[in-house]
Amino acid sequence: MAYQSDLLRLLDERGYLHQLTDAAGLDALASRQVVPGYIGFDATAPSLHVGSLVQIMMLRRLQQAGHQPIVVMGGGTTKVGDPSGKDESRQLLTNDQIRGNIANIxxxxxxxxxxxxxxxxxxxxxxxxxxxxxxYVPFLRDVGRHFTINRMLTFDSVKVRLEREQPLTFLEFNYMILQAYDFLELSRRVGCRLQLGGSDQWGNIVNGIELSRRIDGAELFGATTPLITKADGSKMGKSVSGAVWLNEEQLSHYDYWQFWRNTDDRDVGRFLRLFTDLPLAEIARLETLPGAAINEAKIALANAATTLCRGESNAAQAAETARLTFAEGSAGDDLPRVAVTGAIALVDALVALGFARSKGEARRLIAGGGARVAGAKVDDEAATVTVAGDPIRVSAGKKQHGLLVPA
Structure with missing residues (x-):
């Protein structure tokens, strides 16, 4: 479909669109007026991670196209827990924890x-x-009557849990009703007309549209993004060392920059479109660079993505640390550091630096030839590193580097 509105053209060209409830209707609406659109984010941790970034970028695109983004923090729904993509119930947080997470996010x-x-x-x-x-009772009477158990059991978020014989609490089962009610309330309170989300939220989005039509006669719209996975099939938001957090308190600027620099060659063009503001013509040039020159595109991705999330100066400093570390063999200021008194076992150093999640994983890294100390490969799982004077660089593979410094 050839879209007429700047909004849908932008989302389509950048690769965000997967499903639309009424493409022609939304296209016409966005062509004639400002469309308020929302995405909900539950506050289950002090930071969101890269897996949420495509949704944040969707709100950015909405504003760039001349429309109004609405961020809905799930201070209420976080107390319930979205079963989508989960194998087990979410840990319940206190009100104070939820409020603190919202402030950080x-x-x-x-x-x-x-x-x-x-x-x-x-x-x-x-x-x-x-x-x-x-x-409770008025909500069941006024809202709950519009939902059937038969249909709710067909949603993937419910079916997957039941098929895997994982418990699904009544509390979580209510989540889809509460999310649908969010859309109704936002339509009434701030004139919201559009809900955006990942493809796993399609059923919840449709529920909200239908609920608002039945109760208020409102004409609302929904759009989802495709599931964003990396070329190797793994989920966005994870790295070898764990979650890639958006807040610097949870992940250093250098590690955030390095995550993007380590992008698979096959993902570079797609990620440049989704996660940066670089012009499409420049992206087309970068993604077709031959051979080792594709590293220029990866650096451009890392610089642009880190600038958006962490600021231009922090992105530049992370890039300089990487240049010193890789090109000159120096120790950049942004590398992760661990203070050591005397000596430390290499397996402990790898865990402390975040290069392995356990001693067993660290031993496997060493046995596989992936650990280096001061540039030299170490294959002895019982090796120790003595730190007396200058910092000592410890590496895991070719892309992860850290420093052991005197305490």
Whole structure:
């Protein structure tokens, strides 16, 4: 379909679109007026990770196309837990923990979208403002009657848990009703017309649209992104060392930059479109660079993605640390560091630096020839490293480097 609105053309050209509830209707609406659109984020940790970044970028694209992004923090739904993509129930958090997580997460949104009072300025709302005030019996009577158990059992988020014989609590089973109710409330409170989300949220989005039509006669729309996986089939948001957090308190600027620098050759063009503002013509040039020259594209990706999330100066410093580490063999200031008194077992050093999640994993890394100390390969699983004077560089493979420094 040839889209007429700047919004859908931008989303389509950049590779964000997977499903639309009414493509022609949304295209026409976005061509004639500002469309407020929202995405919900539960506050289960002090930071979101890279797996949420495509949704944050969707809100950025919405604003770039002249529309209004709405960030809905799940102060209410975090207390319930979304069963989508989960094999087990989510750990329940206290109200104070949820509020603290929301405050930390908001900082990242402020780097990607502009908040304010203008017609296209972003809003941030908390669904606890309406969910915490619901009365159970009236909610069941007024909202619950529009949902059938038969249909709810067909949603992937429920089917997968049941097929794997994993417990699904009644609390979680209510999540899809609460999310649908969010859309109804947002339509009433701030005139929201569009819900965006990942493809795993399709059923929840459709529920919200249908609920709003039945109760208020509202015409609402939904759009989802494809599941974003890496070329090797693994999920976005994970690295060898664990989650790739968006907040610097959870992950250093250098490690964030290095995550993007380590992108598989096959993913470079797609990730440049999704996660940077580089012009499409420049991306087309970068993704077709031959042979080792593709590293120029990876560096461009790392610089642009890190600049958006962590700021231009931090991205430049991370790039310089990488240049010193790889090109000159020096020790950059941004490398992870562990203070050592005397000597430390190499397996312990690899775990402390975040290069292995356990001693067993560290031993396998050493046995496989992937560990180096001061540039020299070490294959002795019982090796120790003595730190007395200058920092000593420890490496895991070709891409992870850290320093052991005197305590």
């Amino acid at each position: 908001r900082v990242v949104f402020e780097r990607f979208i502009t908040f304010g009072d203008g017609p296209t300025d972003a809003l941030l709302v908390d669904n606890a403002d309406w969910l915490d005030r619901l009365e």
